[in-house]
Amino acid sequence: MDASTLTLFYALPILAAAAIFCVPKEKVGWVRALAVLAGLGTLAISIFVYATYDPNGPQWQFETYQPWIPSLHIGYHLAVDGISVPMVLLTGILNLAAILISFSVKERVKEYFIFLLLVEAGVAGSFVSLDLFFFIIFYELASIPIYFLIGMWGSDGQQASRSWVTKREFSALKLLIYLQLGGALILTGFFLLYLFAPQAGLPYSTFDFIELSRANFGQIANFSRIVFPLLFVAFGIEAGLFPFHTWLPDGHSAAPTAVSMLLAGVLLKMGAYGMIRFAAGLMPDAGKLWLPLFGVIAVINILYGAWCALKQTDIKYIIAYSSVSHMGIVFLGLASQNIIGWSGALFQMFSHGIVTALLFALAGILYEKTHTRNVMNLGGLAPQMPFVAVCFVLGGLASLGLPGMSGFVAEFLTFMGTYGWMKGLMIVSTLGLVLTALYILLTVKKVFFGPLNDAYKDETYKNFWWEKVPVAGLIMITLLFGIMPSLLTALSQNSIGPMIRALSGMAH
């Protein structure tokens, strides 16, 4: 079990996708059942990994290794450490939630679930693979199907379409080009690491992460100074780093609900994870040099994202820009280069994944019922749809960092870490919290309170079980980790420690 756990973790969705491929397209029930089975399976595996990972044991657990292309030193190498375990748990949770919320898809259901499951497999694989070659494969597996998901099942929204292409095709193409450009830069960075490994103290060039992490890239003059920002920005494109974030609002708003959830919930985290694992993890010496600059960009992310969110009227754009703002907190935590800040960043990655997926799920449900996403057309919906209203308020509060919710812990830790590092930045960035509270509360007020729009007066809305279960589940998880943050922080301490020591120059 131990060796094949992680293989199963990403292979289950692929197997389900292959099985769905063979099911006739009229049998929607079968398709959904297979997808849910895969979702339940991955969730079970992720909980198993989370529960059995021993934070005081060796750093890498559930390890499996198989030579793959020996001539290039590529191996099939999977393992998790304290940084990837929370991401594995997040992936497991959101995979199932996204599958359930997708029951609302009525058109071309079979193809939809195939593409969705492939994205989920890609995300799952990228968090557990320790070989750079396989990481690239999973990265692409996670991003290519999204193009089809947005183009085929996306919505055109309220934005005017360009003459030559519909809004959703435009968004899909924009997302594709940004993510592929990021992928190309990542590939370049990985090749450079591969090529220079012998000069950094390794016996041969290799794509294996664990072997690369034994190398000291700092001893090659100027190497890490160039490659670190290259990789950091490459992953930053996927994580929504300013000024490469513009694909994010367009992509999220045009995407179908489940894809928005996955994009904001786990794909952005893949970028941040890559920054931690490959950029900071392999070239700590350059991290010390560059991270202060990225700290400044992080503050721009926080403030600019929040400001844009405040100005939007499309509810999906609001949530998408809030993601830009919240990813800024992750970058800020990383830039602080201390254990508290990094714990905060990791916690924010998990917490934001859950909260933003929750908000996107609710926005999707809202759109299903009202057929508009413009907050100006909505209003007073709280009595009409109490379940959605209550959940949205809770999600909003988690997003703005109310104590007792997971968002609070994350922001608290991050700002505390930043305070110890650079007081000025921390003080400026707390302004973002004020803006966040403002746009969240304003949105809640415009949508759910105030006078009821006449168009919705006589409507009664029923929530299906597949809407209630994921939404309620996500709220429980936010509360659980908000009240007991040590469930996550205790896991990652021992994995973060050595990286922080390397960053501060104490390891060598």
Added chain:
Amino acid sequence: MDLSPLFPELLLLGLAILVLVIDWFLPKGKKSALGYIAIIGVVLIILLVHLAYGTKFFPGAAELFFNFNNNPMVFQGFVVDAFAVFFKKIFLLALGVVFIYSSFFFKNKGENQGEYYALMIFVAMGCSLLVSSSDLLLFFVSFELMSIPLYLLAGFSKRDSRSNEAGLKYFLIGAITSAILLYGISLIYASLGTTDLRRLVAPGPINLFHLQSDPVLLIGVIFVLSGLAFKIAAAPFHMWVPDVYEGAPTPVVSFLAVGPKIAVIGFILRIFISSMPESEPLWTLYFAILSALSMTMGNLMALHQTNLKRLLAYSGVAQIGYILLGVAAIQAPTPIAPASVQIGYQAVLFYLVAYALTELTAFGVVTYLGSMGRETVESCQGLARTSPGLAFIFMLSLFSLAGIPPLIGFVGKFYLFAAAFQKQLYWLVILGILNSVVALFYYFRIASSMYFKKEKEETSFIAYAPIQATLWVIGLTLLIIGVYPKTVIDLAQSALQRFLVGF
């Protein structure tokens, strides 16, 4: 005289004559039987070659025929080593696949099928001879044997004016190419007094590398290189490609895109860089520039194409650019680092296999679509709804051309870039990676047309089991090798065993 080293070519010749003879006796309505005969014949030849040259799969049977694996057999300017056999197998497989497409293409057209199959077999025979030739004269003869039937084949749809244009254009350009090539060869002969490649590349006073001191030799080599570049359609020698691809019958294009190009690359691998260590920097620079131009021009020109075959033509120019990137990345083999351990050689051979499989898949789908009158990107609209299987395979092949994991094209490009990085051709790799991003734009234009758009008018599909089965098999092979590339890499490595030893 022992003719046994020639036996794959002799078998092909026999098959061509057999097809022509049977053609006389077949009544007019039954000509499609020729296609099946040709397919069965090629399959049998593949099996025989496989048995004769021995593989891991049939270790015992190899002894029944000849044993070439261990000692390359050299025969009157003709060399059969593991390297040549590797290429011969590619050509034979491609020929078999193309014949399946052809039998579909000619299903409702009865014209001149006997000549068609015979000419195609001659092309494959020429390719097969070319990779084995170690004398410039034999090289030129096999080059012509490979080219001349293709001029006829390009114009084979004689009632289609575009096909006529393609044939004529290809012939004119081809004739000039041959003239340049032959002139180059004669200059080399004038300068060095021999056409035997083994003597031309051997160390000593008479060899091909005293370029700086001998302007006649320099011009000769430049002419030969230009002739080769024309044949593989590397930019700036690529202008014949779009018209020929568009006009020629699609099954012909699918072989034209694979066979001759791969054969010429094989010849280039054998001669330049590999056997000329002294002038390695010069060749590296030459192929790097050719590669950079081909990648960039091919991709930029493909962006605006609306015809599928023209688009694939320019994408083919870009693909040749990637292959030449690998050629530039190889290093002259030394006793310490023979070809079989160099990732540059492995990368090129791997990418050639990837290229052959991917182009065959893509052109197979285009053949299928063309039979319904669908030739443009726009006409692919709604394909994912009307025939999801075909759309899926087309998507796989396009993604493989674009180099998206986990398909074979990705592994190939990854390998090529790693090799070029190791030779410190940084600028070229970065250009190549950026080019792959540009290429996404037009490959995804087809994908979005197939998947996002609704069909404009209903068209019925002609069901034909052999081509559908073939497309599924090679389509899934792209995926399977992409996920587990080790088998093909092992093949490439074994093809490079003893490469150039005794040459």
